[in-house]
Amino acid sequence: MTDTVHEEHQAPQDDPKVVSRRWLLLKAGALFNAVVGIAVAVPVVRYLLGPVRGKNFYNSWVSLGPLDQFPAGETRLATYMNPYNHPWDGATDKTACWVRHVPGASFQVFAINCAHLGCPVRWFPQSKLFMCPCHGGVYYADGARASGPPERGLFQYKYKVVKNELHIYAGQMPTLANSASLRILNNTGSKGCSSCAG
Amino acid sequence: MRWVKQTYNWLESRLQLEAPVKDAMLHPVPRNTASWWYVFGSAAFTLLILQVVTGILLALVYVPSAAGAWNSLNMLNHQLPLGWFLRAMHGWGSNFMVAIVLIHMAQVFMFGSYKYPRELTWILGVFLLLMTLGMAFTGQVLRFDQDAYWGLGIGASIAGRVPFIGRQLVHLMLGGPIIAGATLTRFFALHVFIIPGLLLLFVGMHVWMVLKLGISEWPMPGRAVRRSTYVAEYSKLTHEDGIPFVPGAFWKDLFFSGAVVAAVVVCAAVFGPYGPTGRPDPTIIQTVPKPDFFFLWIYAVLSYLPPNLETPFLLIAPVLAIAGLVALPFMAGEGEKSWHRRPIAVLTLVTVAVMWGVFTNLATQTPWSPQMNAWSADTVPVRYLQALTPVERRGAVVFQAMQCRNCHAIGGKGGERGPALDSVATRLTEDQLIRQVVQGGGNMPAYGKSLSPSQITALVSFLDTLHPHNQPEAKNSAEHSTAAIPGEPGTKDTVTTKATSPPQTAGAATGN
Numbered sequence: 001m002t003d004t005v006h007e008e009h010q011a012p013q014d015d016p017k018v019v020s021r022r023w024l025l026l027k028a029g030a031l032f033n034a035v036v037g038i039a040v041a042v043p044v045v046r047y048l049l050g051p052v053r054g055k056n057f058y059n060s061w062v063s064l065g066p067l068d069q070f071p072a073g074e075t076r077l078a079t080y081m082n083p084y085n086h087p088w089d090g091a092t093d094k095t096a097c098w099v100r101h102v103p104g105a106s107f108q109v110f111a112i113n114c115a116h117l118g119c120p121v122r123w124f125p126q127s128k129l130f131m132c133p134c135h136g137g138v139y140y141a142d143g144a145r146a147s148g149p150p151e152r153g154l155f156q157y158k159y160k161v162v163k164n165e166l167h168i169y170a171g172q173m174p175t176l177a178n179s180a181s182l183r184i185l186n187n188t189g190s191k192g193c194s195s196c197a198g
Numbered sequence: 199m200r201w202v203k204q205t206y207n208w209l210e211s212r213l214q215l216e217a218p219v220k221d222a223m224l225h226p227v228p229r230n231t232a233s234w235w236y237v238f239g240s241a242a243f244t245l246l247i248l249q250v251v252t253g254i255l256l257a258l259v260y261v262p263s264a265a266g267a268w269n270s271l272n273m274l275n276h277q278l279p280l281g282w283f284l285r286a287m288h289g290w291g292s293n294f295m296v297a298i299v300l301i302h303m304a305q306v307f308m309f310g311s312y313k314y315p316r317e318l319t320w321i322l323g324v325f326l327l328l329m330t331l332g333m334a335f336t337g338q339v340l341r342f343d344q345d346a347y348w349g350l351g352i353g354a355s356i357a358g359r360v361p362f363i364g365r366q367l368v369h370l371m372l373g374g375p376i377i378a379g380a381t382l383t384r385f386f387a388l389h390v391f392i393i394p395g396l397l398l399l400f401v402g403m404h405v406w407m408v409l410k411l412g413i414s415e416w417p418m419p420g421r422a423v424r425r426s427t428y429v430a431e432y433s434k435l436t437h438e439d440g441i442p443f444v445p446g447a448f449w450k451d452l453f454f455s456g457a458v459v460a461a462v463v464v465c466a467a468v469f470g471p472y473g474p475t476g477r478p479d480p481t482i483i484q485t486v487p488k489p490d491f492f493f494l495w496i497y498a499v500l501s502y503l504p505p506n507l508e509t510p511f512l513l514i515a516p517v518l519a520i521a522g523l524v525a526l527p528f529m530a531g532e533g534e535k536s537w538h539r540r541p542i543a544v545l546t547l548v549t550v551a552v553m554w555g556v557f558t559n560l561a562t563q564t565p566w567s568p569q570m571n572a573w574s575a576d577t578v579p580v581r582y583l584q585a586l587t588p589v590e591r592r593g594a595v596v597f598q599a600m601q602c603r604n605c606h607a608i609g610g611k612g613g614e615r616g617p618a619l620d621s622v623a624t625r626l627t628e629d630q631l632i633r634q635v636v637q638g639g640g641n642m643p644a645y646g647k648s649l650s651p652s653q654i655t656a657l658v659s660f661l662d663t664l665h666p667h668n669q670p671e672a673k674n675s676a677e678h679s680t681a682a683i684p685g686e687p688g689t690k691d692t693v694t695t696k697a698t699s700p701p702q703t704a705g706a707a708t709g710n
Contacts, residue, residue: 055365077483088265090263091478091481092378094480116500118351119487120348122570126601131570133486133570134348135567136566136567147642151506173375176359177365
């Protein structure tokens with residue numbers, strides 16, 4: 001048995017008088033869909049831009065713990081829970097930073113991220129240097145650039161001491177774009193960096 | 199077997215695929231394109247299918263959550279039977295796919311196949327390459343380990359360099375203020391839905407055009423492409439000296455694709471899956487992040503760029519490179535296809551390949567990075583310590599304890615950031631050594647503030663012993679008559695104090 005479902009079919013010819021009305025309806029339909037499309041697209045774009053927030057939206061004061069964790073003259077690793085977090089973040093909601101207690105009760109709190117491309121810098125107390133394992137950025141004890149590809153010193157957090165605890169103003173990954181919410185280090189060592197620091 | 203035929207007929211009368219498939223299979227191709235040089239495109243397609251299949255199989259188990267991804271990968275590796283093998287197939291399939299796509303592109307470039315009328319096929323191919331690389335990068339992120347975490351940090355740092363909208367881009371890329379759960383889920387969506395969807399769409403159009411426009415003929419010197427005559431010439435070629443695509447050319451595609459998949463299987467079985475490396479915990483900073491193989495060259499370029507060139511380069515070079523590739527068929531859409539008549543094309547390809555190879559090779563050695571453990575891992579070779587004075591030996595201790603070795607090799611071990619110091623005394627005089635240690639310079643930090651004068655004296659006296667027996671140490675000829683007698687502490691201390699006084703230099707001096 002032969003199963004003939006398909007057959008040659010010719011394109012039906014439209015009555016010239018009717019065509020213009022059909023085309024008009026088609027155009028109207030397209031216009032209608034364009035309007036609906038915009039109505040769909042606008043909220044979608046807004047939804048996609050959801051994570052984009054103002055300069056300090058994500059930042060708040062976080063405690064790094066009691067001051068006696070940070071003995072004078074030493075630079076210690078501290079960790080804190082990022083103020084903006086979710087239960088499904090796992091360990092990634094934690095952030096590390098370096099706290100330098102300058103003798104005389106002042107502090108410097110450095111971001112862990114190298115100012116070059118964000119790798120974690122390590123402190124070497126013997127040579128008093130921060131070294132980055134990725135591209136070899138090196139910083140002095142006060143965070144100033146010592147050598148390597150970074151164009152500025154380490155990013156610094158604002159800090160305050162409340163009830164014998166060290167608090168920092170933190171919440172977002174420091175990059176050259178948002179370092180404005182961090183304290184700018186007066187870094188005379190590198191050239192042409194005033195624009196990038198802001 | 200009548201029911202097979204009946205079923206086939208029943209399906210065919212509804213689907214009506216026989217005619218178009220037959221057309222595609224039997225369309226004539228120039229005889230000389232039935233060559234082993236023309237097998238890479240089909241192999242890339244085969245690998246794409248392999249990646250889709252293994253990817254779906256992995257998605258049955260993988261948990262796209264920052265809290266669970268790493269554990270689910272370890273579960274795949276160690277607990278689920280052959281989970282490791284599927285991961286290895288997907289990982290090696292990815293490597294092979296990037297490699298084959300690059301080879302395919304190089305071959306098409308070399309053969310001039312991008313010329314009229316196949317410009318759009320080439321442009322779609324450029325985007326297919328970008329998407330393949332995008333898949334490789336997002337796949338590396340889904341392997342949510344330390345490398346993935348800090349790799350994202352590098353991505354965010356690059357995005358943060360974009361003028362005006364850098365901060366917004368970082369938030370958009372990370373899905374929030376930090377690398378966390380939201381980051382992984384959006385990279386999951388990219389890797390599993392968005393890029394593969396586009397990839398399949400573009401591959402469909404790419405293959406459609408190959409069928410419609412025909413396979414580019416073997417380039418012959420003197421047979422130049424002209425818009426006015428090419429289509430007629432090609433049609434004549436395929437009909438006078440053509441063979442049906444199947445089986446004439448297709449059997450080679452079939453064998454090569456099979457061989458490539460077999461190679462993926464062998465690599466997966468022998469070398470196993472990639473990672474995951476350490477747990478993605480940002481508080482574990484004892485890590486040396488490194489990108490996957492095909493991004494190593496970028497890693498090398500980023501460490502060699504001077505600081506003030508870095509942002510412009512990062513933001514402008516990729517745009518120029520992509521624009522150049524897209525513009526290529528419009529700038530050279532006609533003319534010779536043969537590499538015998540296209541020396542600039544050959545040189546370009548060779549240059550790019552050599553540069554890529556050199557940067558990739560450098561990135562496997564990372565001579566620019568300090569070796570973080572060199573100072574505590576290797577001792578100063580004994581032969582450098584024999585017959586030293588106590589001060590010089592103390593200098594060796596300073597050398598070791600102050601992490602000098604993280605950047606300076608001695609006895610063949612240590613970092614390569616700075617020069618090896620085995621014969622440093624032949625290059626620098628004592629005064630120059632002191633100046634270099636105290637003030638730094640030439641990409642070396644200044645140690646004037648972190649070393650005491652006695653440590654500097656000891657260190658320099660040790661460095662001054664580092665020269666081969668048959669080569670004298672460097673001397674300052676101007677002060678030759680009054681040169682300090684080695685080992686006389688008084689003289690050295692004066693020199694040290696003198697040198698320590700002016701180091702208000704570089705960024706060292708800014709303490710609050």
